[in-house]
Amino acid sequence: MLSHEFMRNALLAGSFVALACGVCGWFVVLRGQVFAGDALSHVAFPGALAAAAAGIDQRVGLFVATVAVGAGIGLLGRGVLVARGGGAGGSTPADDTAIGIVFTFILGLGLFFLTLFSIGSAGGAGIQAAHTLFGSIFGLGAGEARLAAVIGFAIVVLVVLIGRPLMFATLAPDVAAARGVPTRLLGVGFLALVGVVAAEATQAVGALLLLGLLAAPAAAAHRLTGDPLAGIALAGLLAVLSMVVGLVLAYTVPWLPPSTAVIAVAIAIYGLSALRS
Amino acid sequence: MRTRRLTTTSTRMPPESVNPTLSWNVARDLGEVLEYHFMINALLAGSIVAVMAGLVGWVMVLRRQAFAGHTLSMMAFPGASGAALVGVPAAWGYFAFCGAGALAIGRFSGRGPGSPSEQGARIGAVQAAALALGFLFVSLYGGVLGDLESLLFGNILAISDGQVLALAAVALAVLAALCTLARPLLFASVDPEVASARGVRVSRLSGGFLLLLGAAVAATSQITGPLLVFALLVAPPAAAQLITARPAVSLVLTVLLGLLIVWLGMGIAYYSVYPAGFFISAIAFAVYLLARVSVALQGRRAGARAAEARTLEALA
Numbered sequence: 001m002l003s004h005e006f007m008r009n010a011l012l013a014g015s016f017v018a019l020a021c022g023v024c025g026w027f028v029v030l031r032g033q034v035f036a037g038d039a040l041s042h043v044a045f046p047g048a049l050a051a052a053a054a055g056i057d058q059r060v061g062l063f064v065a066t067v068a069v070g071a072g073i074g075l076l077g078r079g080v081l082v083a084r085g086g087g088a089g090g091s092t093p094a095d096d097t098a099i100g101i102v103f104t105f106i107l108g109l110g111l112f113f114l115t116l117f118s119i120g121s122a123g124g125a126g127i128q129a130a131h132t133l134f135g136s137i138f139g140l141g142a143g144e145a146r147l148a149a150v151i152g153f154a155i156v157v158l159v160v161l162i163g164r165p166l167m168f169a170t171l172a173p174d175v176a177a178a179r180g181v182p183t184r185l186l187g188v189g190f191l192a193l194v195g196v197v198a199a200e201a202t203q204a205v206g207a208l209l210l211l212g213l214l215a216a217p218a219a220a221a222h223r224l225t226g227d228p229l230a231g232i233a234l235a236g237l238l239a240v241l242s243m244v245v246g247l248v249l250a251y252t253v254p255w256l257p258p259s260t261a262v263i264a265v266a267i268a269i270y271g272l273s274a275l276r277s
Numbered sequence: 278m279r280t281r282r283l284t285t286t287s288t289r290m291p292p293e294s295v296n297p298t299l300s301w302n303v304a305r306d307l308g309e310v311l312e313y314h315f316m317i318n319a320l321l322a323g324s325i326v327a328v329m330a331g332l333v334g335w336v337m338v339l340r341r342q343a344f345a346g347h348t349l350s351m352m353a354f355p356g357a358s359g360a361a362l363v364g365v366p367a368a369w370g371y372f373a374f375c376g377a378g379a380l381a382i383g384r385f386s387g388r389g390p391g392s393p394s395e396q397g398a399r400i401g402a403v404q405a406a407a408l409a410l411g412f413l414f415v416s417l418y419g420g421v422l423g424d425l426e427s428l429l430f431g432n433i434l435a436i437s438d439g440q441v442l443a444l445a446a447v448a449l450a451v452l453a454a455l456c457t458l459a460r461p462l463l464f465a466s467v468d469p470e471v472a473s474a475r476g477v478r479v480s481r482l483s484g485g486f487l488l489l490l491g492a493a494v495a496a497t498s499q500i501t502g503p504l505l506v507f508a509l510l511v512a513p514p515a516a517a518q519l520i521t522a523r524p525a526v527s528l529v530l531t532v533l534l535g536l537l538i539v540w541l542g543m544g545i546a547y548y549s550v551y552p553a554g555f556f557i558s559a560i561a562f563a564v565y566l567l568a569r570v571s572v573a574l575q576g577r578r579a580g581a582r583a584a585e586a587r588t589l590e591a592l593a
Contacts, residue, residue: 034397035344038404042504096343097515101565104507108558111505115551208412212405219398257416263409270402 001251009145010137010258013204014243016152017197018213022239023159024197025218026232027190031170034215035096036073036191039103040198041210043069046110047199053113063199069106070195073099074188137205137247137258148204155197156236166190167228205259212263213239220273242266310547318436319543319553322444326500327509327535329448332455333493334510335531336486338518340466344397345382345487346510348404349494352378353503355411356495362418368443371498375491378407383484431502433543433553440499447496451489462486463524505558509535512561516568534564 001007028037047065048058076098140148159166169176169183177183194214201210217238221231246262253261310316337346352374360370381403455462465472465479473479497506513534517527542557549556 029395029398032397034401035347038344038347038401096341097338097511100343100347100507100511101515101562104505104511104558105562107504108508108555108562111558112551112555115555208405208408211401212409215398215401216405219395219402222395222398255417257412260409260413260416263405267402267406267409 001248005142006138006140007247007251009140009142010247011244013140013145013148013152014137014247014262015240016149016156017201017204017209018152018239018243019236020152020155020159020197021201021210021213022217022221022236023156023232024194025214025239026221026235027159027163027166027170028194028214029218029222030167031190033191033194034211035099036070037194037198037214038211039073039099040066040070040191040195041202041207042103043106044199044202044207046106046113049110049113049117053117059199059203062203063196065106066195066199066202067192068195069103070191070193070198071188072102074191076102137209138250140204144204148200151196151200155193155200158193162186162189163232205262208259209262212266213242216263216266216270217242220270223273224276238269239266242269310544315434315436316543316547318438318441319433320540321441322436322500323433323539323543324536325441325444325448326497327513327539328532329451329493330497330506330509331513331531331535332452332528333490335514335517335528336455336462336466337490338511338514339463340486342487342490343507343511344400346490346494347507348382348400348407349375349378349487349491350498350503350506350510351404352407352491353495353498355407355414358411358414358418362414368440368495368499371495372492374407375495376488378403379487379491380484381406383480383487431498431500431505431554433500436500444496444499447492451492451496454485454489458482458485458489501554501557505554508554508558508561509538512565513538516565519565519568519572538564 002011025037028034043065044062047061047063049061050065051058051061054061073095076095165176165181166186168179169181169186173183197214198210201207201213218235220238221235225231225234242265243262246265247258249265250256250258250261311320334346337343353371356370356372356374357367358370359374360367363370382400461472461477462482464475465477465482469479494503494506494510497509501508514527514531516534517530520530521527538557538560542560543553545556546553
């Protein structure tokens with residue numbers, strides 16, 4: 001199996017993207033921002049189309065759109081965490097409404113660009129490019145795979161660097177702010193980082209995989225352990241495990257698409273963790 | 278999907294109205310728009326959906342279930358691809374998967390620790406599973422699934438008479454169910470603990486509402502496409518709830534805003550090369566933004582007035 005180059009590329013890129021998703025996902029679930037992460041994965045599409053309509057590299061549009069929207073959602077949500085009824089907290093629920101409306105508008109813009117693009121002289125070639133943009137993980141070249149691995153690794157390092165203050169700002173925002181932790185900046189920066197993950201995951205492994213890898217392994221880790229360090233490590237590990245097992249499954253079962261296999265494994269792990277606790 | 282694919286290529290504009298132009302005579306323009314049967318169907322379907330989505334969405338926004346609503350709208354993907362695989366109309370797949378999704382979300386969020394972050398993760402897992410299933414169906418189907426644009430964004434100008442009737446039936450059923458559930462549902466949404474102490478079956482109500490939401494979303498996605506459902510489901514009620522706190526007024530306002538968004542959007546789209554979905558979502562966004570800005574301005578004015586009053590008090 002490993003003698004195939006496409007399989008080596010898929011495993012390399014997939015593992016690092018999964019690791020980044022798992023580690024970021026642990027904080028996303030803790031901060032109750034799964035919907036925000038989901039919105040970011042949808043925003044990638046209009047971003048790429050806008051870039052295609054403007055005639056610049058689609059990857060630029062992809063990253064700009066997800067990072068900008070991530071930061072925007074961070075700015076919109078005044079004080080990301082408002083503990084409600086003594087619960088562990090979640091994003092202020094009214095923000096969910098705002099997120100929904102904003103990303104619907106952005107998807108509407110995507111439709112506009114799609115039309116603009118098909119009317120324009122460029123014709124169907126661009127739409128073809130937009131299709132391949134959400135390409136399959138088995139179609140990665142060696143260079144793309146290495147780039148995805150580097151970006152994934154960089155994201156993990158960044159999250160680990162801001163991990164302590166981010167944790168503090170998430171669990172006790174008022175105390176953290178009083179101690180001089182820039183909670184607002186951290187919140188915005190974190191969502192921008194999730195935007196980078198979304199853009200990278202979208203073009204490396206497909207937009208479909210993002211939400212599953214962001215939510216399921218992290219939720220399982222939150223169920224299995226309350227210890228932050230162990231939880232973050234476990235979330236990353238479970239995400240990588242889902243990716244590798246899913247890819248191997250997809251390789252051996254011919255009719256099974258890789259993204260379906262990866263998500264199926266991730267959901268199964270989450271289901272098992274729910275049974276256990 | 279198959280029937281849709283046949284119709285979508287030809288129906289954006291009928292050949293005789295390739296270049297409709299707007300004149301200053303509004304009555305004449307309106308008459309021209311209404312001459313076309315496809316336009317009447319679109320307006321009828323759009324109005325039905327705007328009323329239903331607005332009212333169901335009003336409760337959804339009140340219950341803070343935007344993520345659940347969005348996840349249900351994503352059910353259209355496995356719904357449409359599953360229907361294509363089995364060979365039944367896409368609408369059946371929409372309704373089947375939206376119903377199944379509503380049950381799954383209700384089941385998984387009814388148990389266990391109920392912290393909002395945990396619930397979000399569970400809804401996310403349901404959505405990921407649905408998308409993965411849709412992807413599996415597409416790959417098993419083997420072919421190209423209709424055209425991407427109408428699958429994602431719907432095609433409001435290709436609504437048949439039968440679809441209008443079906444939408445009306447669904448809307449009537451959903452609204453009737455919503456009316457019968459209204460009182461306990463509002464009670465359970467505003468204060469679940471007190472409601473459950475008073476003997477209201479909160480979790481069963483919540484599951485029932487998710488089913489209604491699923492039906493509304495499935496019907497709406499046939500008009501706006503699954504990706505733009507929120508333009509009618511969230512924007513009008515969110516704006517109305519920002520503007521007024523009185524339930525009756527804000528419900529009426531929701532319906533009016535929804536109708537305004539649909540009619541304006543389709544009217545503009547008729548005179549433009551760009552699709553109705555874009556205008557509908559852009560107008561919905563503008564309505565919400567206006568509501569938010571006006572509320573913020575009012576709040577500032579009220580704050581200034583209060584400060585002035587305090588100053589006067591201090592001076593006196």
